[in-house]
Amino acid sequence: MADRLRFGLIGSGSQGRYLSQALALTGQADLVACADPNEEAAQKAVRECGYETAYADAEEMLGQEELDAVIVATTHDQLQPAAMAAVRAGKHAFVEKPMALTAADGRKLVAEADRAGVKLMVGYTLRFMPERILLKKLLDSGAIGDTCHVIAGQLIGHLGGWLGDSARGGGPLMYVGSHVIDQVLWVVGQSARRVFAEVERPSKEDVEAAASLTIQFEGGVVAQVCTSQKMGGRYGWLDVIGSGGRLRSEWESNVLYIESREFDSYRHPTEIEVPADPYLPPVVAEPIVSVTGIKYVRMWAAEMTDFIGAIREDRPPATTGDDGVRVLEIIDAVFKSGRTGRPVGL
Ligand SMILES: NC(=O)c1ccc[n+]([C@@H]2O[C@H](COP(=O)([O-])OP(=O)(O)OC[C@H]3O[C@@H](n4cnc5c(N)ncnc54)[C@H](O)[C@@H]3O)[C@@H](O)[C@H]2O)c1
Known part of the structure; x- marks a missing residue:
């Protein structure tokens, strides 16, 4: 395989461009072509990220260019069809969360990628957050005994544009709730058995204002998750309570809280300041354009490095x-439970 992989981008909006800049920082990719029906967005990706050619139509790009892999970062309704086109064309695909609008569509994409023999990765970036990596390591080393209960949430300000349109896969559950659900499934590591949800929806057509849900797992763990666009703030938290202590990580903070009856050094409530360096791979240059902070660029670069590693x-x-499908199974169940007022078995 060549030293550098040839990459294309489908969906040249803000996240597509951030990921492309992070990809460039890995030093392992050539940014060949980008596609977006919005010409301004595609041209921005050429200027800001260094793509050589811009297309209005992703299918045309896939037909014309010799690419090894693509990043798919469209609006939610187009993620699955665009990723399907990419894997059918034999390209490895990194698809942004939530990957599809339903678990059934997610499964079709997984099956198509398997058939084509290409890699499929879903953009659950929070798994690359240094504090969350350390939290998972501590959990796995038994620092808080057996996991019993998880409380997690992510709040976001009012969602406008396509993120306020249910037909395009908008709403806080799809947008940020998907991240939180993935985090919960990751730390619990058991199969989900049942979901019960309260979904607050101002009118039939609108996206939900908030969704609060309970997930019961096969091994007995219960998780409570909250996601909302009502409070205006952008807070996120993950609390894991075990038989021998507790761990807490807050989104955007590099402090991890621990209290442990298993490890003497954490017998008293302790704040661990988590540096990025041991957890995120080095990047070879400063970002081309300053985006939302070097930590996020490095997290996205870590995602891209892992994707390239999986291919190589x-x-x-x-x-x-499959991780993406498991999140969508919960989201399907949340919407169903919200409609029916009943728990949904998985
Ligand atoms: N993992 C993360 O940290 C993170 C952060 C923000 C957003 N995201 C995800 O990234 C994705 C994009 O979000 P965004 O904030 O960049 O939105 P955006 O609106 O800025 O960009 C989406 C772009 O996709 C384009 N598009 C729509 N249909 C297309 C198609 N068929 N082919 C090509 N382009 C098409 C639109 O014209 C638009 O330019 C979403 O899935 C979102 O959830 C992930």
């Missing part, structure tokens, strides 16, 4: 298509 080493990526 022929191994599964850190966040697989």
Whole structure:
């Protein structure tokens, strides 16, 4: 395989461009072509990220260019069809969360990628957050005993544009709730058995204002998750309570809280300041354009590094298509439970 992989981008909006800049920082990719029906967005990706050619139509790009892999970062309704086109064309695909609008569509994408023999990775970036990596390591080393209960949430300000349109896959549950659900599934590591949800929806057509849900797992763990666009703030939290202590990580903070009856050094409530360096791979240059902070660029670069590693080493990526489907199964169940007022078995 060549030293550098040839990449294309489908969906040249803000996240597509951030990921492309992070990809460039890995030093392992050539940014060949980008596609977006919005010409301004595609041209921005050429200017800001260094793509050589811009297309209005992704299918045309896939037909014309010799690409090894693509990043798919469209509006939610187009993620699955665009990723389907990419894997059918034999390209490895990194698809942004939530990957599809339903678990059934997510499964079709996984099956198509398997048939084509290409890698499929889903953009659950929070798994690359240094504090969350350390939290998972501590959990796995038994620092708080057996996991019993998880409380997690992510709040976001009012969602406008396509993110306020249910037909395009908008709403806080799809947009940020998907991240939180993936985090919960990751730390619990058991199969989900039942979901019960309260979904607050101002009118039939609108996206939900908030969704609060309970997930019961096969091994007995219960998780409570809250996601909302009502409070205006952008807070996120993950609390894991175990038989021998507790761990807490807050979104955007590099402090991890721990209290442990298992490890003497954490017997009293302790704040661990988590540096990025041991957890995120080095990047070879400063970002081309300053985006939302070097930590996020490095997290996205870590995602891209893992995706490239999965392709080169022929191994599964850190966040697989099946991980994406498991999140969508919960989201399907949340919407169903919200409609019916009943728990939904999985
Ligand atoms: N993992 C993260 O940290 C993170 C952060 C923000 C957004 N995201 C995800 O990234 C994706 C994009 O979000 P965004 O904020 O960049 O939105 P955006 O509106 O800025 O960009 C989406 C772009 O996709 C384009 N598009 C729509 N249909 C297309 C098609 N068929 N082919 C090509 N382009 C098409 C639109 O014209 C637009 O330019 C979403 O899935 C979102 O959830 C992930």
